[in-house]
Amino acid sequence: MVGSRTATAAVGVAASLLVTAVLWWYFDTVLVFLLVPFVPFLFRRLGADGPTVVQECPHCGFQATVASYDYCPRDGSRLEIRGDE
Incomplete structure (x- = not known):
């Protein structure tokens, strides 16, 4: 097969x-x-629809720019929105 x-x-x-x-x-x-x-x-697509929101894991540093990530796939911690973007 x-x-x-x-x-x-x-x-x-x-x-x-x-x-x-x-x-x-x-x-x-x-x-x-x-x-x-x-x-x-x-x-x-030409350009983004709006500003890119970067979410980051406070423990391992994993970053996600997609809103469908709420938790870190590495350790399960809740992602936090970075303030410098």
């Missing part, structure tokens, strides 16, 4: 090759291979 990560990677590679082949056929140039690596930059 193939693991789910391997299957996802295989589908991603196949889809990437398919998109590359379609773009190559549509634009009829090999330069598409130079443009395809820059496509992810078109879809990233």
Whole structure:
């Protein structure tokens, strides 16, 4: 059996090759291979929605910038919001 990560990677590679082949056929140039690596930059978010909140573990120094972390994954301590940000 193939693991789910391997299957996802295989589908991603196949889809990437398919998109590359379609773009190559549509634009009829090999330069598409130079443009395809820059496509992810078109879809990233420009700037953040607001200030980044940094939460830090008072014991081990673990830092999280995602609000879904309330506790340190290393020692289980409650994260504290840093005041210098």
